[in-house]
Amino acid sequence: MPKHILYIKKYNARDCLLAIRGEQIPQALGLDVTRLCVVRGICYHPGFAKELHGSLPEFIRALNARSIMSNEIPDMKEPDEIPYCIWHPQTATEATYRELAHRYPQMKYQIGRACAVAGYLNLYGELGLLPEVHIAEEARDNGQSAILDAIMAAGTKYAAMNDYTRTVEMDQPTMAHLNGDTAVRSYLDIRQRYTKPSLSLNSFSLGYKTHYFDITEDWRIDEYESDEPILREDVTPLLYTPLPADLPNVNKDLLILMAAYYGNIDRYARLRRPMRVPTEFHCIVRGVYHNTMFAKWWSLQPTIDDYRIQCAINARFIMNNDLSRISPDTRDSVLPYCIWYPAVADWRTYMELARRKPSMKQSVARACIVADYKTVYDGLNAEPDSSLMAEARDSPNPHYLRDLERKAAERGGVVSDNSPEWKRNTRKQMFEPTTTWLNKDVSNFFAETEFSWAYDGVVANMSFVELNVCAPDELKQKDFVDLGELYEPWHGF
Template sequence: METFKHIDLRIRKVKDADLAQALRGQKIPRALAEERARRCVIRGIRYHHGFGTELRGLLPEFNRALNARSLGNEIPDMNPEWPEEFPYCIWHPETASEAAYRKLAKCYPHMKYLVGRACAVAGYTDLFHELDLLPECHIAEEARESGHMAIYDAIMKATVKYNAMNHHTREIFTPVPGNLNGDMAIRSYFDIRFSFNRGWSSYSHYYGLHWAIDDGNCDINEDRRVDEYDTDPQTTPFAIKDEILPMLYSPLPPDLPTLNKDLLIMVAAFCGDIDRYSRLRRPKTAHSEFRSLVRGIYNNTMFAKWCSLQTCSVFQSGDIKAAINARFIMNGDLSRITADTPDEELSCHLVPIHPTKVGTQRTVPASTNDEICHCKSSHSSQLRGCI
C-alpha cells in the first residue's frame, strides 16, 4: 500500500498510466499537484471501497470522498465544526441501506435534506416521510427521474415548493420557495463521462453538453466525471432533443421537465429576454453562452441595463462591459464613460450587430462622438462611428 510520504502535492507531471490506475482503484499517483490526478483519485475512492484510505487528512476533498464511500458499511465520524469534512453526494455510485441513512440523519440533522435526496434515488418512501422535510424541488426532480413517483407526487401536490440545496456550490441552506428549474445533477447526469486525456481540456466533442464539462457546474461528486473514455453526447439523457423545441416559442411551465437547458439559455441570451434568461441561467456560463450574451446586450437596451446591474463575475469581464458600454453609447448615454475607463471595456462596434435594411441602421450621432472624444480621446471607435 502507498504511504503518505510517497505523495507529493508539488509535482505536476503525471503519466496517463498512473491516472488509469487511480480510476481503477489500483494505485495512488505520487504527483497530485495536477488537478486531473486528484479527480481521478476521488473517482477511484468513490468506486472502490478501501482505496485511498491513507489520504485521509491530506486534502478536504479526499476526506469528503472517503466519508461518502464509507457510508455503505458505517456512519463516518465527522466533526460538525469542520463542514469541509461532510460530503454532499451520498447516493452515488451506489446508495446505502435505509437503516444507514436513518442513522446518518439522526447523527447529523443538518444532512436531512441530503438523506431525503438519497431516499428519492433509492425509493425509501417510509424514511422520506419520517424525515418530515418541506417539499423540496431537487428531491422531486430526482424522484421523478428515478421513477419513485410516491415521493415525487407527495412533493408536487404541495401548494408551495422549496429549494434547500445548491448543486453548484454543494451547499445546504434554509429552504426558500422555488420551483423545479432543471438546476440539479440527477443520477443519470453521472452517465456523462470525460476522458482524462481528451475531454478534460477540449469542448469540440461536446456541443450541447458544455455545462456538464465546465468545472463548478453540478460537480457534486467532485471528480468532474473523469474516466478512461468519453461518453457519446448523443447517447446521454441530456443530449438536446426535438422535444425541447416547443419551449423556444412557448411560455415556460412553472416546473421544468428533465432537460438540457443549454439551448434555451443561449436563445434567451441571444434575444435579450430578461425574464427567461434570469430564470434559466446557471451560476457559471456555458462555453457558447458568452457569445449569445454579448449579442443580446448589443441589441437590447433593457437587457444591457439589467446586465449592468449584475454583480457576478461573468458580467464583470471586459467583453461584457464593452458590449454594455457600446449599447449605452448607441443610446447617447455616456454616463459610464470616463477618462479612466479601461480600453478593454470600450467596444469598436457602435452599431447594432444584427442585419438591418439598407439605410435604416442606427448609428451614433455626431454629437455623441464629440462627447466621447472629450471623455476618452483615444477611443478608436469614434473614427469608425464617423465613417
C-alpha cells in the same frame, strides 16, 4: 503514507489508470487530475485508499461517502468531512440511511435525495423534509413518482440543497421551483476521459474539463469517454412558449443561451447558472448590442467580470445617444469600436464622443461613414487605415474614399493595416448569418463563435436553432438535412 506525495506534481498516465480502477495509489498526488482519479477510484471501489483518511478533505469525504454506500456509518467530526453525494455510484440500504439520519441529522436532505434515487418512500416520509426541488428533480429522473408527487402536491417548494456549491441550507431555505439546477443521477453517469495536463505557453489543459456540477468531486473522470444519454425531453418547444413555473426534465443550457442572445431579461435572470455555460458570454454580448433593456440590466449588475461586456453596454448606450457612461476618465479598455450597428447615433452624439475621448476618433469616423455624417467626419480629420478604407469603398458617397485616398497619397501611399480582420468587415457585411442545414435535435448545441464579424470581434451565431424552430417536424426525420437541396428551382440557373 508520506505527506510529501500530496504535493509532488508529476503526471503518470498509468498511475491515473490504476487509481481509477482502485488498484494503486499514485506516488505523486500534487496534480489535480491525479487526485480526481483517486477520488473516482475511492467512490467505485470499497476499501481502496483507506490510508488517505486524515489527509486531504476531498479524500476524506470520498472515503466517508464510500463507507455510507457500503452500509458502514463513518465517524465524521468536522463539517468538511461530510460528503454531499451519498447516492452515486450506488445507494445504501434504507436501514443504513435511517441510522445515518439518526446520527447526523444535518444530513437529512442528502438522505432524502438518496431516497429519491432508491425509492425509499417510507424513510423519506420519516425525515420530515420541506418539499425540496432538488429532491423532486432527482425523483423525476429516477422514476420515483410517489416522492415526486408528494413534493409537487405542496403549495410551496423550497431549495435547501445547492448542487453548484455542494452545500445545504437547512435553517433558511429559499422558496423555489423546479429550475433545472440539479445534477441528477443520470447526469453523473456521463464520463470524461482523463488526459495529460499541458501548461505550456501555447497550450493549457488541466487534464480534464470542468463543468457547473461536480457533486461527486471527481468531475466524472474515468478511463473512457461517454456520450450524454438521451433521457431528457426536447427543450426547443420551451424556446417559443412561455416558461412553466416548474421546468420539465430538460437540459436548460440552450434556453440560457437563447435568452442571452435575444436579451430576454426575465428568462435569462431566472435560468442562468452561477457560472456561465459555454458560449454564453458571446450570446450576452450579442443580446446587449441588440436589446437596450438587457444592456441597462447588465449595467446595473454589481460586478461585470469581462471588459467586453462593458464595451457592449457602452456601445448600446452610445447608439441610444446617451454618453453618461463616457467621460475623459473612462478606461480605454471598455471603449467599444463598433458604435454603428445595429443602430447609428445622432451626429451630435458622435461629435461629443470624439471630444470626450479622442482615442475613439477612428471609431467615430467609421460611424460617420456608415451614417453619412459628412460634416462631422471632415472635422475629425481621421487617419487613413484599412478599416476606414473598406467602409468608405462600400459607402454610396464617394467623398470618404476620396478623402482617405488623398491622405494616404500624402503619406506615400501608406495605409495603416494593423487592425484585426473583423474591423474590415463593413456594415454591408453585418447581416446576421442564416443556414440551410437543419439539425434534427439542437438541445445540446452551443452558439457558433468561429467567425468574428461584429460586436467588436465577438460573434454568436444561433441560426441553426432558429431554423430548427421554424422547420416542420416532418423535415426532422434525419439527423441532418440541407434544405437548400430541397428547393428545386435553383437547378435551372
